[in-house]
Amino acid sequence: MTTNNNAAHKYVIETHDLDIYYGDFKAVTGVNMKIQRNAITAIIGPSGCGKSTLLRAFNRMNELYAGTSIKGQVTFDGQDIYAREVDPVEVRYRIGMVFQKPNPFPKSIYENIAWTARIHGYKGNMDELVENSLRQAALWDEVKDKIKQSGLSLSGGQQQRLCIARAISIKPEVILMDEPASALDPIATLKIEELMQELKKNYTITIVTHNMQQAARASDYTAMMMLSGEGERSGTVIEFDETHRIFTVPKDKRTEDYVTGRFG
């Protein structure tokens, strides 16, 4: 993938009439989204409406599930990431991902980051990179004395921040987060949200969340997804706007019902 001039593209990721299929089943229909650089974009909506599916399509993680395919286009800095000549491995290198369940490698804290950097051919000072990444993920002070211990010895919230540290250690441009705080307690959740505010200075963040307060608190833009296309069986983005507008003056009645808790 060629490196484009970032300034030329105000939007990091854009989708054009994106349909996502599991086999013959069309899970997501007709999504047109523009993800703003250095901002946090939240995707909200009820369970099973295709939020995570859409998010995974942004860095081709969906291809790891058998039988998935897409129609339409996803561009990253103006380039179609599904184009024939694009290597999905490079897409995932530039667009990192943090998952719902914290999933550090069953290696030491240090090795979690060092391995990630090494596979991308990092030749610099590894100790420095590990420390910087952990500092950026607001984890360094908690783990600096036990950095050789297993990443799995940490608490859930710490593990998730380790996963974020791991993701940013290779300096991606975008970080996709799939309900990163849904398995965490409110305090750990708050830490992750604060961390996101810190990270958006350098990265573009897209987050899927079930938690509307979290979307309202932490995001700049919000996409509201709902099962609507194909006889209410396929998810689509029904409204996409600045977060405060979604939560105060939604245009769509269904969005209003959902964000005010009158869904269904």
Next chain:
Amino acid sequence: MKEKAFVQGFDTNLEARHRKGLLWRVVFQASTIVGIVALIALMLNIINSAFGFVAYEAKVDPDTLTVDGTPIQDQSKEQLVARLQSTLSRGAYNKLDKDEPFAERSREEVYQLVIERIVRPQVVEVWNLWSSLTQADEIRAAVARDHPGAELEFVSWLTHDFVSRPQTSEPLTAGVRTAILGSLWTILFTILLAFPIGVGAAIYLEEYASDNWLNRIIQTNINNLAGVPSIVYGILGLAIFVRTLEPLTSGAVFGLVDPTTANGRTVLSAGLTLGLLVLPIIIINAQEAIRAVPHSLRNASYGVGATKWQTVWSHVLPNAMPGILTGTILAVSRAIGETAPLVVVGASTAISFDPNSPFSKFTTLPIQIYQWTSRPQDEFRSLAAASILVLLILLLSLNASAVLLRNRFARRF
């Protein structure tokens, strides 16, 4: 507790539910006990035959071999060699000297030869452990009455000598060193063939192969191959390794043996045959282990831009390794105990040379046991029992080392 008021339509019937649970529990417990009892009966049976009284008579009274007042057991090596030379036929003596020159043999070996070839103790009768313990006096009386010249001794058939002596046709001097080495050589080639190929195939099938009809057929066939009777593999091994690939498996192409007498019935052929036999089992077990690696771990790796190979090598394999090794241990244990395919491939039943290369003729412990149990004399059954104990010990120690190896890779989730 106060009884809950009866609710229309419900009948909690707690007592009956607990009774039913208890019944099943007893059934499961009984099945476990049946298994354990069977195992204990097997062990007792083996131990019963492996120890006990043996009465034997010497063909030549050792006292007649005394030279200048020195009894046979105190004579020097030179005296013993001289004794062999004077008593054995020239041909027999020369053959012994040709197998291994007397100059190079230790005194202990020569002494054994004198006992074996000249004194020639012959078993008159053997008793198992149980009757040896309960009827010792009757046995002594019977021996004194029926075989006045015989010596009665309480022996363990499983001794250090038994393990370290080569096979002979005399029960009292027979050993299983040849068979142990044959088993170890065979199993070495089994592992060398089956482990890398099995794990490789499992990685391909789990991580790379797409879900199409061809791969499904392959998968089904691997599952079926795991259930094919082992003798069929023996026939396959005979056709491929012993016959077709004879120049290779006999070592002829490497110039190690005379091509005119080359013979594919070697350790190598046996090991490869057993390797084929356990390959499907190793593949299936390795697949299970690879499948058990959590998907979240693969996601983590792909999510930071790792390639498939980096993911497999750094995460999938290390985390599947304990499971893969467990499966391999089970498969190799099966291979060690196999008899039928080796009979077909051509294990030698009587061989006194240690296998010392992939191209050696061989026998293995199960073959040896099979051969001894099919002999009519009781003493061979005792030998077989002792060899079974050796086989069990060998199996347990191989498993133990594999378990230690596995624990080094222990899962760290």
